[in-house]
Amino acid sequence: MSVIKLSEENADFFERVYAVVKLIPEGRATSYGAIANYLGAKRSARMVGWAMNAVHNRPDIPAHRVVNRMGMLSGKMHFNPPEAMEQKLAKEGIKVENDQIVDFKTVNWDPATELGW
């Protein structure tokens, strides 16, 4: 609120990202690029990451299931506490080692594919 100033367009973008993230099944993970691609903004994967920065205002968003293309927990440092990310992932059956998802291609969940573009 006081920290984030969003125009209506950006707010809509945020909601879309949140909607997709909430659809991620347990034991699965997706990448920023996949979400961006699903939203039709594949060139702006950063915007997805930016949106995730505002997830702190949305407690129902499993942001821990969103990682970068390599399956690396690049955003764990933004969690509270940071180790909560791999903790939740591990609890859902996703193996995390050295801040990276083991066998990411297996748990990868592409909305454009799984939801059926």
Next chain:
DNA sequence: GCAGTGACGGATA
């Protein structure tokens, strides 16, 4: 108003 930065990804050398 300009420059630097960022939860990324793809392209090029």
Next chain:
DNA sequence: GTATCCGCCACTG
């Protein structure tokens, strides 16, 4: 095959 650079869009200093 590996390493580095650039582009994306918005925010902050």
